[in-house]
Structure formats: C-alpha cells, structure tokens
Amino acid sequence: MKVLVPVKRVVDYNVKVKAKSDETGVDLANAKMSLNPFCEIAIEEAVRLKEAGKAEEVIAVSVGTSASQEQLRTSLALGADRAILVETEIEVEPLGVAKILKEVVNKENPDLIILGKQAIDDDSNQTGQMLASLLGIAQGTFASEVNISEGSVEVTREIDGGLQTVKLNLPAIVTTDLRLNEPRYASLPNIMKAKKKPLETITTDDLGVDASPRLTTVKVANPPEREAGVKVESVDELVDKLKNEAKVIS
C-alpha cells in the first residue's frame, strides 16, 4: 500500500500572530515556521502504518514556495520515503490545493491519503474534504483511530458530543485529529538521512492546474483587546461579584 501525506508550512504554533499595522495582512516577518501540527500527526500515522507492515511507501507532498522544502525534509526525517514539492509563488487556497493534489494523486495512485484536519494559519478545515470530493472517494475526517483492512479502512471520528466510526472503501482520505497519535521527534541520524532522500520539485504548470485564488483579503485586523479585570481575594468576593456586579448568576 502506498500512502500520500500532503503537508503545509505554517507559522509555529507558539508564535503569537498580529495583524500588520496597515491591516493588509498578517505580520510574519522573522516568525518561526514549522510543519503544521496536524500534518505532523498525519506523517506519524503513515509512518506507523509502514512500520506495522501495512504500507510500503510514504510520500510527503507540499504546495508552496521553495521554503516548504524545509517542512518536506522534516517529513522525511520523521520517516517519509520521498517528497514532492509543487512549487508556486501564489498563495493557494484550499480549493486550489485540492485541485493540485488531485493531479498528484492521479500520478501516484496512493491507496490512502492522510492530511491534517486543518492548518493553524487560515484554520479553513477544507482541503481533505475537497480532495475527496474531486476524486469522488470517501473521507474519514477528524480521525482518532484508523484501522486498515483488505480494500477498506475503518475510521473513528471525533464528532460533536462523541465518536463516530465509518467504513470507507479504498482509496480513501483521512484527516487527523489531535488524539490520533503522538508524533515522534526526528532523531539526529534520521535528520542526516533525510538530506539524502529524494525530493522532487514540480510546478502547477507541469500539472496543468489553474489554482488562482477566488477570495480577496480586504483587510486583516487584530480583534478587540480584552482588558484584564480584577483579582478577587476570596471565593466569597468572587460569588458576590458574579451575583451583584456581573449579574451572571443568581
């Protein structure tokens, strides 16, 4: 079985992001960039499938500028066998990414495609579902457990209020939720090895995809700041404030 894992380069989750002062976008100058945390979980799941003898090859793919090579190397260090960068200078929206990935899937014919459920930059939560839709295949989104069997996969999904299990025909899409696994750290020897693994670069033109954006960002602003309130000295004072000042309990 072949597993394809699309990954995204995003601002590191520890960075507190602010809008630019002219409100034209987000100020990312000098911000630390990382592999999207949900993509890390996706790579981990694919590598575990390989280690369990259920998958033969794990391919990481990313759509972005040449800087995304860094995140692909990270993916290789975590255990992916090879990587593909679809290089583009434009900021591709989820629909465009899904169209690009569809062409990659048609070339590579993976049995399973594992993606993060959302990227922590634009928080869209769309790409996996859109790719599944364009391919006309099944999806198990927000997965907390993945069990492969012959020709199908059972996915346990995190839904509002609990868990849902669905059975999907392969090939299928899985998008990862937090509890699916705990990603490993890349060891130094594996980081060194990753430098020698194959990383192929292609362009959107090579794939013949029009991934031009449909949305225009009119402005990006900081949300209204919440002011710190007061410290209370005791539980009694707290209850009194909630009853008589804030009037949120009776």
Next chain:
Amino acid sequence: MSILVIAEHDNQELKSSTLNVVTAAQALGSEIDILVAGSDCSSVAESATKIPSINKVLMADSEAYKNCLAENVGSLIGKIGTNYTHILAAATSNGKNCLPRAAALLDVAQISDISAVVSEDTFERPIYAGNCIATVQSSDSIKVITVRTTSFDSSESEGGTASVETISENTDLGVSSFVKEEVAESDRPELTSADIVISGGRGMQNGDNFSLLEGIADKLGAAIGASRAAVDSGFVPNDMQVGQTGKIVAPNLYIAVGISGAIQHLAGMKDSKVIVAINKDEEAPIFQIADYGLVADLFEALPELESKL
C-alpha cells in the same frame, strides 16, 4: 439572492445551531430555503417550516442520508446548490465534514467559520486561532459558507408557515458506510450553546478530579469543558475540548479552572461575556483576559465555591 441553509439535526430534532445560521442568512437576504437531508426526518422538516420568514423547506428523505455521511450529503448539496447564490451551514462537525465537498463540486471556494456578514460577498472570519480577523471577499457566483454559531443570535423558531417540498435526488456514492456512534449521554447543556461553561485544565491533575467541577456545574446548570492540555493528558474525552481545534464557546459566564491560558485555548473562549479564572499561578496568562481572577489552590477553592452557590 437565494439562500440555502443546511439544517443540523439527528433525524428527530432540529438542532438549535440551525437557528444561528438562519440569522446569518437573514443578514444576506430574505429568500431562504432550508435543506433537511436525513432518513425518516419529517419531524425535523416540520420544525423547520415553523421558523419565521423561511421560503420553503426541502426534504431529502433517504437511507443514504441517515448518518449524515459526507460523501452522500455533500453530493446532494453540490447538486441542488446550483440553484442558489449562497449556501450556509453551521461550523459543526457535520457542517465542516460535508460542506467543503459541495463547494468542490460547485468549483467554488468555501469561506469557513464566518463571524460577521459585511455584504453579500464579503465576510469576516477569524484566522490564526482568532489572533486576527480577516475580511474576505468572494468572486465566486455561489458563496459556500460555514457559520460560527456563537457569533450570531438564534432566529425565532415558531410562527412560520413554510411548505415542505420533497426532493428525490439520489446521491448515494456507495463508497462509505456507517458503523457505529458513541455519543455521551448527558443531562447537562450542550457545550457550544450553554449559558455557563466551567472548564478544567492541566491543573486538575487527573480525570477523577473533574468531579469537583461537576457539583458546581450542576448548581449553575453549566456545561463542562476542558483545555487541550487536559485532553492530551487523557483526563477527559476530546469532545470536551474548548479551543482553536476544539469547540468555540461564548457563554455569558466562562469559568477557567487550572487553565494557564495558551493562545489555542483563548481562541475557543475569549468571546465569552464574563470570564473567571481560578489558578494558583498568579502569573498565568489567563488572568490577562479574565474579568475576575482568583489566585488560589483549586482543590480548596472549588469545594468552597460549590458550597457557596
């Protein structure tokens, strides 16, 4: 302007999140249809007809839509969506699961999790865990949108007299099937629509200690939430998680107990009207956004709080 709202339901009851989406739809225009896709779901369609100012309710009643499988429901929305200028669903696990499939079939972008309607083609949405608010304009002929339900009030649910139209499209893709569902039964209000939420974090130390929150929740009629740290530590299940990648809540009162206040948690609760933080670390970032902060050991403060409510 013709708008399609996707109903959220369990084949028996119309979920209240649908009413928040109707309010968002009303900000766009007045010709609003509601789609109820399910199995044996006529009581849901009936409830939907009572929402005032609805044009008509479309009911797709088929085994294929019973468990809201995204493959089948997404295809249905993609098929009938061509008749509309806007398609809206709640940003719930169902909405997030199904709607992008429809958008891809319609070859349009999706605008996720909108928090405000600026005009018929321009919307506000939080990005970067709510650290920024983006205003985005769509150039697509059909706008496919998921709605952050806490940003819109509920519409009225009674008084309307819309008619039900049965649609017989069959969009069973036959690639997926439902196996089982484990939904926690609880007498407490639902987390995302509760008036009061009390959440525990890593400071709770273990899952058993969440019982300290239960007594208070019972007295206040509150829902119980948790931070990602508490979920990751295995104290409580993930469906209790409040935050960027969990549930977004905006109750009248949010009580954060033993939660330090990571950006990702704040993203899920900072629009609450009143925030209370109980934490023994007076430097915890949660105090920077709390209206009332109590620096105390939660194992002493919680029993005392319960006894004084």
